[in-house]
Amino acid sequence: MQSNQLSRRRFLQLSGMGAASVVLLAACQAPAAAPAAEGGEAAAPSAEGVTLTFGHHWDAAFQPRQAEFDAGYAERHPGTKFEITYNTWAEHNQIVPTWAAAGTLPDIIYVHGRYAYPWSFEGIVIPTQDYVENDAEFDVDGIWEESRRLYMLDGKQYGIPYDHGPIIMGYNKDLFDAEGLAYPAEDWTWDDFLELAKKLTKENQWGYGGYYNTVVGLGNEQGISLVGPWGGEVIDETETKILLDSPESTAALQWWSDLIHVHNVAPTPAMSTAVPAGIRLTGQAAMFALASWGTPELIQNAAFQWDVAPWPKGPAGSKAGAFGSGFGITRDSKQPDAAWDYMREYLSKEGMEFMWGSSGRGSPSRQAAYDSWLNSEGAPEHAKFYLDALNNYAVTGRPYNTLAGGEILDIFNRHTDLVQAGEMSVEEAIAGIIAEGTPVLEEAAAKKGQSS
Amino acid sequence: MLQTIMTRTRRKPLTLAQREERDFYLFIGLWLIGFILFSGGPILASLFFSFTNWTGLTSMEWIGLGNFKELLFEDKLFWTATRNTFFYSFGAVTLGTMGALFVAILMNQNLPGTTLLRVIYYLPSIASGVAISILWIWLFNPQSGLVNYALSLIGIEGPLWLASPTWALPALVIKSLWGIGANMIILLAGLQAIPHSLYEAAKIDGANQAQEFRHVTLPMLSPVLFFVLIISTINSFQILTDVLVMTQGGPGTSTYVYVYMIYQNAFQYLKMGYASALAWILFIIILGLTLLQLWGSSKWVYYEDEGR
Numbered sequence: 001m002q003s004n005q006l007s008r009r010r011f012l013q014l015s016g017m018g019a020a021s022v023v024l025l026a027a028c029q030a031p032a033a034a035p036a037a038e039g040g041e042a043a044a045p046s047a048e049g050v051t052l053t054f055g056h057h058w059d060a061a062f063q064p065r066q067a068e069f070d071a072g073y074a075e076r077h078p079g080t081k082f083e084i085t086y087n088t089w090a091e092h093n094q095i096v097p098t099w100a101a102a103g104t105l106p107d108i109i110y111v112h113g114r115y116a117y118p119w120s121f122e123g124i125v126i127p128t129q130d131y132v133e134n135d136a137e138f139d140v141d142g143i144w145e146e147s148r149r150l151y152m153l154d155g156k157q158y159g160i161p162y163d164h165g166p167i168i169m170g171y172n173k174d175l176f177d178a179e180g181l182a183y184p185a186e187d188w189t190w191d192d193f194l195e196l197a198k199k200l201t202k203e204n205q206w207g208y209g210g211y212y213n214t215v216v217g218l219g220n221e222q223g224i225s226l227v228g229p230w231g232g233e234v235i236d237e238t239e240t241k242i243l244l245d246s247p248e249s250t251a252a253l254q255w256w257s258d259l260i261h262v263h264n265v266a267p268t269p270a271m272s273t274a275v276p277a278g279i280r281l282t283g284q285a286a287m288f289a290l291a292s293w294g295t296p297e298l299i300q301n302a303a304f305q306w307d308v309a310p311w312p313k314g315p316a317g318s319k320a321g322a323f324g325s326g327f328g329i330t331r332d333s334k335q336p337d338a339a340w341d342y343m344r345e346y347l348s349k350e351g352m353e354f355m356w357g358s359s360g361r362g363s364p365s366r367q368a369a370y371d372s373w374l375n376s377e378g379a380p381e382h383a384k385f386y387l388d389a390l391n392n393y394a395v396t397g398r399p400y401n402t403l404a405g406g407e408i409l410d411i412f413n414r415h416t417d418l419v420q421a422g423e424m425s426v427e428e429a430i431a432g433i434i435a436e437g438t439p440v441l442e443e444a445a446a447k448k449g450q451s452s
Numbered sequence: 453m454l455q456t457i458m459t460r461t462r463r464k465p466l467t468l469a470q471r472e473e474r475d476f477y478l479f480i481g482l483w484l485i486g487f488i489l490f491s492g493g494p495i496l497a498s499l500f501f502s503f504t505n506w507t508g509l510t511s512m513e514w515i516g517l518g519n520f521k522e523l524l525f526e527d528k529l530f531w532t533a534t535r536n537t538f539f540y541s542f543g544a545v546t547l548g549t550m551g552a553l554f555v556a557i558l559m560n561q562n563l564p565g566t567t568l569l570r571v572i573y574y575l576p577s578i579a580s581g582v583a584i585s586i587l588w589i590w591l592f593n594p595q596s597g598l599v600n601y602a603l604s605l606i607g608i609e610g611p612l613w614l615a616s617p618t619w620a621l622p623a624l625v626i627k628s629l630w631g632i633g634a635n636m637i638i639l640l641a642g643l644q645a646i647p648h649s650l651y652e653a654a655k656i657d658g659a660n661q662a663q664e665f666r667h668v669t670l671p672m673l674s675p676v677l678f679f680v681l682i683i684s685t686i687n688s689f690q691i692l693t694d695v696l697v698m699t700q701g702g703p704g705t706s707t708y709v710y711v712y713m714i715y716q717n718a719f720q721y722l723k724m725g726y727a728s729a730l731a732w733i734l735f736i737i738i739l740g741l742t743l744l745q746l747w748g749s750s751k752w753v754y755y756e757d758e759g760r
Contacts, residue, residue, distance in 0.1 A: 094719040122509040270615030274595040
């Protein structure tokens with residue numbers, strides 16, 4: 001036998017080591033005419049031959065709406081072409097940083113509120129403050145301040161929000177009718193809610209279904225909605241201190257936990273996840289938290305009558321969380337002026353009405369455009385309660401002004417998961433969140449401070 | 453003169469060994485170029501990044517061993533992820549290898565229909581990871597899932613599986629058995645390479661089936677088993693898809709595994725330097741385990757050409 005011929009042993013060793021090395025190292029909606037914007041006519045046509053690139057997250061059903069808007073824009077700005085990359089919502093937030101690292105960001109990207117601050121801080125999205133200030137026809141004040149603050153860094157506007165919505169209470173009218181109960185009153189309280197929830201709970205049916213199956217959750221729009229009515233806060237304004245250990249916040253979280261474990265009017269995670277479509281959609285939840293952007297899904301899928309009511313008042317009054325999404329011009333854009341020309345029309349009153357209002361897709365971040373959504377097929381009968389919340393008691397849910405937003409929310413979730421499952425007390429969860437979360441917030445604040 | 457030059461420049465014909473060596477480099481060459489260009493560079497870069505606080509975007513500072521110190525001495529989640537990963541790996545490799553060996557032995561029987569059965573057992577291992585993970589969410593559904601239905605048939609009330617902090621990780625171990633087909637094929641090839649003469653000799657010596665398995669099958673199959681163990685261990689340490697799709701590390705931190713921690717830090721928290729340090733620690737862990745297995749192999753792996 002040749003001395004260098006591979007024996008079976010040698011082959012297996014080499015294959016094993018080779019494969020090991022590689023794997024190891026590797027570890028390391030209804031059409032309408034597309035609008036011209038406020039001031040759109042006044043805007044100078046884009047330069048001939050401009051190709052604008054986008055990173056959107058629209059699903060296939062909504063892409064024709066986008067194409068229609070773009071076609072209208074191209075008519076108003078001859079020579080403009082569009083190259084659009086549609087990511088899934090889940091993947092978009094991971095794809096954008098890789099585009100940024102590679103220097104291949106499109107001109108305009110979708111920016112979820114949760115990523116607005118870190119993406120602005122890291123320079124992925126450039127400031128639009130100068131454009132906003134120098135564009136008299138772009139009515140930035142017509143966009144709710146609560147939604148704009150998501151997209152601000154050091155007092156400057158970066159991204160521009162296109163939608164902003166609060167959490168209010170959705171309810172299954174059929175289940176109320178079956179029990180002969182009156183629908184929630186406009187001035188109802190959490191005590192009223194609990195009484196109704198008890199009456200509406202029976203086998204395989206819960207009085208309250210949570211927010212996307214989560215009863216005790218501290219996500220941006222949910223966290224403040226849970227503790228706010230009791231006078232509590234999730235996190236302070238500097239976003240360096242977690243405030244869940246205040247008597248108000250603790251009492252509030254205990255009240256929500258008791259819905260599951262004491263009053264048995266809300267499901268444990270095991271119960272709710274046992275219904276893959278979600279108990280809200282299957283009609284097994286009499287009441288459920290519902291953000292404005294969640295209404296199209298119900299309209300499309302719910303086989304029952306439903307409506308919305310205000311978020312109930314607590315001992316400290318009315319308070320609910322709101323959140324939203326927007327768009328930003330990126331640092332890799334070679335034509336930020338052309339990108340702004342597009343953004344000012346896209347996010348104008350007429351643009352928002354066309355894209356998100358009359359299409360029923362979601363609640364526009366401009367009050368002036370809100371009526372188009374309230375009157376659309378995508379809005380429930382009493383959708384005006386969303387507008388009431390935005391105008392009166394909804395606040396943008398923190399954290400959104402820290403580089404550690406994602407990490408903090410994951411820390412919240414890891415603990416509230418266990419509270420919901422009955423594996424951890426509220427006090428233990430709060431202590432764990434503070435112990436784990438405070439250093440993370442402090443580190444993020446230090447990094448923020450270093451750069452400023 | 454010309455004849456002399458031609459004689460001088462004529463190349464000696466390659467020996468069989470040299471031809472084999474040339475073929476080896478030709479075959480491996482393309483892969484090697486791809487590896488150096490698309491993997492080698494990023495791997496070396498990640499080593500550098502592990503000593504920085506790079507976000508993957510703009511800012512970067514050299515922080516020396518800062519990431520490693522924080523991971524090893526301050527970040528409790530690191531130890532949770534490591535512990536969970538070891539638990540998962542131990543369960544998945546042990547049960548997976550035993551399961552693959554058991555099925556390979558069954559598939560090695562000279563019975564009608566075994567070819568079709570081999571295909572059936574192998575098919576799951578080539579199915580899409582995400583689709584299979586979603587399928588298993590349904591199977592583990594505490595109320596309407598097939599797993600708890602099967603248990604109910606024998607009078608057992610099944611646990612909450614993925615919704616239970618106690619059972620979620622064992623559930624992922626059970627799910628990992630779905631992919632034993634790939635190892636089954638390797639082990640089946642190993643079983644079929646064992647000369648029949650050895651079994652005949654054992655029979656002549658009076659060995660029963662258990663003794664044949666212990667003294668013929670296992671020693672002859674040991675190099676293949678060793679290969680399967682190493683590859684399975686490495687793969688198991690890199691579990692991500694199942695966690696990402698089925699549990700997102702929860703409930704609590706019950707299924708928070710190592711590569712999920714790398715993924716979160718790198719792509720969700722924009723802590724690329726920290727994630728790089730995590731990746732290199734994982735590299736060291738797996739390298740250590742592989743070396744340990746190599747060292748241990750001298751005690752149980754039998755190579756025919758060694759004559760032991």
